[in-house]
Amino acid sequence: MAKIIVYIDDKKLEAESGKTILEVCRENDIEILTMCHLEGITDIGACRLCLVEIEGNNKLLSACTTKIAANMVIKTKTERIKKYQRITTELFFAERNHVCSVCVANGKCELQKLGYKVGLDHIRYPFLFPQCEVDTSHEWYVLDHNRCIMCTRCVRVCAEVEGAHNWDVMNRGNQVRIISDFNTPWGESTTCTSCGKCLHACPTGAIWPKDIVQGQLNKNPGMITELIEKRKLGL
Amino acid sequence: MNRQELKTTIEAEKNKLDLQKTKHRICVCCGAGCISSGSEALLKKLQEEVETRGLEKDVEIIPTGCMGPCNQGPLVKFQPENTIYQKVDCNNIQPVVQAQVVENKPIENMLLFSDSRSKPFVNAKDDPFYKKQLKIALQDCGDINPEKIKDYLSHDGYQALDKVLFEMSPEDVIGEIKHSRIRGRGGAGYPTGLKWETVYKYVSPEKYMICNGDEGDPGAFMDRSVLEGNPHRVLEGMIIAAYAVGANKGYAYIRGEYPLAIKRFELAIKQAKKMGLLGSHILGTEFSFDVEVRIGAGAFVCGEETALIASVEGKRGTPKPRPPFPAESGLWGKPTLINNVETLAGIAPIINKGGEWYSEIGTPKSAGTKVFALAGKINYAGLIEVPMGTTLREIIFEIGGGMPGGEDFKAAQTGGPSGGCIPAEYLDVKMDYESLISLGSIMGSGGLIIMDKSSDMVDVAKYFMEFSMDESCGKCVPCRVGTKMMFDLLQKICNNKGTRIDLNRLEELAVYVKEASLCGLGASAPNPLLSTLRHFKQEYENRIEKEI
Amino acid sequence: MSKKKLATVWLGGCSGCHMSLLDIDERILDVAALADIVKSPIVDGKEFPEVDIALVEGSVTSDEHLQEIKLIRKRAKTLIAFGDCAVMTNVTGMRNYFPLKEVFDASYKYAVSNDQYGQVPSHEALLKLNDKVVPLQEVVEVDFVLPGCPPSADTIFYVLFEFLNDRIPNLSEAKKLKYG
């Protein structure tokens, strides 16, 4: 691929054309916050944390889905972007019921880390407190909708990597929920292979194994990325 | 059918029409509005009436598309006099036929607007309702039978297609469209010619042309009326567009709420195929193009291009980030052109009369005409088409006949849930893309709702926010959670429980959702809120608690 | 410099934050050197006095809490939301997912008990639970938030010590931001 020049946060960088802004930033140790992105699976630009400003474009674009172009001038840390990252994080917390103190992911949660990163000490918006179900029907795993942030990483991992497509999203708007098969209990799924990839892909404590308690969750989303890499190499 | 055969058919149909000019043509409006008021029964009764009187030879009865003043229906128009009768039903059709056909003397107190005008007009074209209008997209609506392709042919139908296929290269067509300066009538106002050119430039063995008839704005029914009243015009526009960009397959995505439009468009496809105007080797040329109807399933967001594409692919209608734009990677990853119904309805006249002609109508930046669906607190609600740049005052007070009961005008809502409210001090605003944006509203697809003082603007903002919240696809965070949060805050303020902090939160969220959302729905969802905050801030202030 | 007046308050929480406060151990002497603790669950006193700093643990769950926090707001120069419950309702707020009646029934009527005729206690002298539990900032202006369930003793001391020395603490910069 041809090399082109881009300017990110006033740094002149050389990068391969065809790459996304996110890829180029990560290669050059420029931090971009993400939540719905998971290396190796399709990017959907849904969480809006990776928004960047591009000179000459009055719209904010998601770094994970936007490809670089020659001489593109990109800003990743403007005041506006920082402010929006904070609001997005606040909305994540306010949308469902995130109670860190009783969560299996406490201390290992990507959402919690994101909160620290953007310096979120409290949420300025009223919490929505929706009534959410907890699906404990699977023999080994639990799906707790209270902690789900609808990043759909589980959906994509299951469909793209495992090839099972057990998960999808139902309804729309703020009524969206992750579903298994025909919105039937996970334990009754005819498509789930119980491979556990969704568990590792999940950034929060929404999917977890039954045999652990508060703060004990250990996830390894990198494993999924590695798996994809290995497959590409035919290993 | 080849070119010569088409020409012969058109000539024959036109001659027929000329012959008939001496006779009476009775047009019965069978737009959705008049059908709901009983025009189908009326049509039957009228046929019986004509038969009993033995007038079949002198009279042709034509069920047509929308004539405009929908709340006066059912409407019946007599040609060539161009006399329109309002609120005609099975009981009062007899005297009308007697007077108009037999005695040639109109019944004044049944004419259009006779109940509100001191002197109604015998020739409806003289009525201010029509006089200020200029019909291009709606040109033949109300004059032809939408279910007969020959009626369309007699009104210069498919002549533009003929011209394009035999006299113009795709570049010529694009040039002509660019020259006309027509802009997308779906809402955003992107220059149509530029859009075509972009799709044309992508090299791909497969390209698609989609007609966007997913008119989801509450209060808008322009596309519906065009599709129901003159489906062939839209189809012709699609074929020309496909020829220009090099697409071989097209989809007409029509709202499921419009069964009549779907039926008529499917019929139009069938008729056009039969005559060789659609399908393989159109009019004997090398160009082939096929169209399929896709029925929308009730999701406002599917009016957004990428969501519409997902829906055509049989999936959830969730939008995708752009770039890549559909012009590069659209339906099944192939270059795809998407145009709105009204835009496509304007294509044939541009080809026939030239881009120059079209570009001279309207304002320098917004050429042509725009169809508005006039509704709300207005005397003559219905469908109108005016040159861009007509002022709001002209539309409301001259065409629309003013407010019922002489109430004071408070605001006009344009663009539905993506638009905003225009207050009384801007009554003289020219209705074009830029002016409306500068007032914090948008042209949108053309819904125009008139409000008087009985409308509470905070409530109006809440109403639209609820709409956007329900219609949000739920994919991106700002729109999914932001619209819900804004709705809750508006609800709180409407219940007089809001605080200053809530108002500040609301303003901050509105700007955030506008800028951070993934698609156009989210980006425009805060518009009704922002515009009412801008023009009617006091109404919010009056409702918040003074503490914190 | 005259000594500051400090109050700590316990609203709808588990008192864990106060336990953590006690965990500052001997550093309480440093606090005592700069401030008098004039009102607290660990100090006697009836009326809430005028104070410089009020540390408020727990969320607002009842009409009584609401009155109390409004009074505190009036009498405290600096109001600190102390712990996750005060900041984001935390466990206290978990009843918000259900209608209040269901919560009462579950706790008093259907809970496992040797009293088979369980009933929801009601007496005018009892406080009335609000429909929804809210964090402090929903009802009063909060000057500083100190999340954590509980905040660690180190963090509490850091925040207190900064305020007592007329500095504004910064949890993010001090790398002391933590929830749960």
Added chain:
Amino acid sequence: MNAAPTVKDIEPVKADPRLKLIAAKIKKENFKPDSLIEVLHIAQNAYGYLPMNVLKYITKALHLPPARVYSTVSFYHFFSLKSKGDHTCLVCTGTACYVKGAQAILNEIEKTFSLRPGQVSTDNKLGVSVARCIGACGLAPVVVLDEEVQARASTTEIVEKINKMVAP
């Protein structure tokens, strides 16, 4: 390659003419997964809603993952997983109807029949729903009773007509 499933693959096997309709559509669409919405339209029109066994049949016939079918069905307002009642009353709440008092009609319906939009009476006689705009704004407010459009609906008139409609 698996043979395409036939109508017989569906349980119960009882020959329902509506199933044949769906099967015919699927065949016409060449079993393409992207025809899902088109097929669902046929099913929805035939049944008034989408019964679970029909959904399962479509899923199998189009070789789609169940979750994808359910997610699509639940996304679009046109598709319903529950029966909407023997008689239906649909109130348009588009902007024009809203301005002209659609809410008052809904309130009256709620008062008289204790049914809110989306609800069906316990005897399944009457279902009340709302549409975002049926596109007849010039006739606002509009109510559709069993497919019949009622223009410029007055509150009392509508209640009367519903009473007549559900009367045994």
